[in-house]
Amino acid sequence: MLPADYFTSLPLAERLYRQQPDLAGRIYSRPVLEFLRDGVVIFPQVLDPELLDRMDRDLEALPALARTSLLHGMIGIDGKAEHYDARVLRNLSLLGITDLREAGPGLKLNDLHGYFEAARSLAFADPIIHFLDELFGSSPGLIQTLTFWKSSEQSLHQDFSYVHHHSRLGHLAAAWIPLEDISDQAGPLVYYKGSHLLASDQFYDWGVGGILASRDSDPVTVAGYGPYLEALIEAQGWRPTIYLPRRGDVLIWHGALIHGGTPMGDPALTRRSYVCHYTAAAGHKALARHRVGDGYDFTEPPSLPETMRPRSLPSRLVAAAGRRLKGLMAAEATHG
Numbered sequence: 193m194l195p196a197d198y199f200t201s202l203p204l205a206e207r208l209y210r211q212q213p214d215l216a217g218r219i220y221s222r223p224v225l226e227f228l229r230d231g232v233v234i235f236p237q238v239l240d241p242e243l244l245d246r247m248d249r250d251l252e253a254l255p256a257l258a259r260t261s262l263l264h265g266m267i268g269i270d271g272k273a274e275h276y277d278a279r280v281l282r283n284l285s286l287l288g289i290t291d292l293r294e295a296g297p298g299l300k301l302n303d304l305h306g307y308f309e310a311a312r313s314l315a316f317a318d319p320i321i322h323f324l325d326e327l328f329g330s331s332p333g334l335i336q337t338l339t340f341w342k343s344s345e346q347s348l349h350q351d352f353s354y355v356h357h358h359s360r361l362g363h364l365a366a367a368w369i370p371l372e373d374i375s376d377q378a379g380p381l382v383y384y385k386g387s388h389l390l391a392s393d394q395f396y397d398w399g400v401g402g403i404l405a406s407r408d409s410d411p412v413t414v415a416g417y418g419p420y421l422e423a424l425i426e427a428q429g430w431r432p433t434i435y436l437p438r439r440g441d442v443l444i445w446h447g448a449l450i451h452g453g454t455p456m457g458d459p460a461l462t463r464r465s466y467v468c469h470y471t472a473a474a475g476h477k478a479l480a481r482h483r484v485g486d487g488y489d490f491t492e493p494p495s496l497p498e499t500m501r502p503r504s505l506p507s508r509l510v511a512a513a514g515r516r517l518k519g520l521m522a523a524e525a526t527h528g
């Protein structure tokens with residue numbers, strides 16, 4: 193995709209804001225206008241404390257569940273190489289990690305909302321969904337969720353380059369939900385207000401003018417992305433904002449906002465947080481979707497690989513009878 197395609201994929205609200213800000217100012221709510229100006233908006237103390245408590249309980253139980261339950265063991269892992277190599281939660285214990293607080297920065301658990309009701313309700317909390325509905329001009333759809341125990345320590349980036357499971361690339365936003373009060377020593381989120389309003393010559397070139405990263409991107413191009421963003425920030429004079437939220441707050445950021453996870457000052461501190469990425473439901477590429485509150489989810493029910501599925505009683509009996517028959521035939525052959 194080229195910058196020109198990106199601009200035509202933007203929500204009407206943003207196209208209007210870029211071209212006729214006065215008109216946009218008469219149509220949209222204050223939070224949407226703030227988001228269009230800064231690329232970020234914060235809603236203080238809007239999340240139900242009881243829902244956050246339920247999420248806590250699920251997270252506390254998770255390591256034990258992952259060891260004992262095939263299904264929960266299959267929760268996907270992303271992040272730094274040492275965690276990513278485990279692929280699924282169940283394998284973390286093979287790496288000697290049984291307490292997620294000891295896993296170090298970078299560990300992400302994928303799509304907990306597919307397994308746990310509290311995670312699903314949090315991703316579809318009214319303040320988030322109603323804001324996105326106005327921004328996109330249609331019902332939002334959840335693309336993915338990520339759960340962090342500690343800082344991601346992720347270098348500066350813009351989500352649209354990496355998250356593109358949807359046809360209207362410019363319809364992309366994410367919610368950052370603190371699951372605890374965040375310390376400045378825990379590697380908080382950093383972002384650059386205004387950096388989402390890219391001009392057509394400010395996009396990073398991932399190859400022949402394309403603006404999307406891919407697994408096949410050339411390593412030299414991948415390595416050039418961070419320095420490119422640093423130079424752009426410097427040239428534009430964008431200033432960093434460190435986000436130090438309290439549990440109950442929500443931040444929503446634009447898919448083109450430059451942001452990242454800062455290094456941890458104190459490696460012992462947790463920075464439990466939940467990140468949800470959204471697009472407009474109508475532009476998601478998945479065929480199936482189901483309604484959750486006023487939004488849509490595309491997640492398939494979690495399933496197990498064939499080799500890990502516990503076998504049913506009849507198939508175990510047939511297998512046992514087969515083994516017994518084989519044994520009898522072998523004994524017959526020896527004695528005969």
Ligand SMILES: O=C(O)CCC(=O)C(=O)O
Nearest residue numbers: 344345346381452453467
């Ligand atoms: O929470 C963080 O440290 C960064 C998260 C992030 O960059 C993302 O999910 O796109």
